[in-house]
């Protein structure tokens with residue numbers, strides 16, 4: 001009698017923190033939305049990077065930002081880009097204009113597709129993916 005091998009469950013793809021982005025990921029794990037700011041001109045750098053695109057300074061500092069924002073756009077994912085997400089389809093990914101002046105895309109929870117509107121107020125929430133990695137998502141504000 002032969003057995004059919006069960007394929008291994010797909011692994012969730014996870015971000016790889018870098019030296020520049022580690023404070024961002026640490027913040028999410030602590031339930032805080034941290035943004036990198038240029039220490040010379042004060043402008044926000046998001047995504048985190050070593051050089052300011054405005055004044056080319058390599059100095060930066062981290063500040064906690066508001067978790068509030070409004071929906072800029074969204075997509076309903078019926079075909080997952082990675083097999084891990086197949087079990088979650090359909091799911092919504094929102095592009096959100098944060099009060100801090102940056103855009104963040106993340107899964108949107110708690111709002112039905114037919115209720116989605118541009119400009120709807122949402123708030124960043126946090127979903128632990130592993131012991132070390134927490135990912136952002138959005139919920140109704």
Ligand SMILES: [Zn+2]
Pocket residue numbers: 038039040041042043052053054055056057
């Ligand atoms: Zn700068």
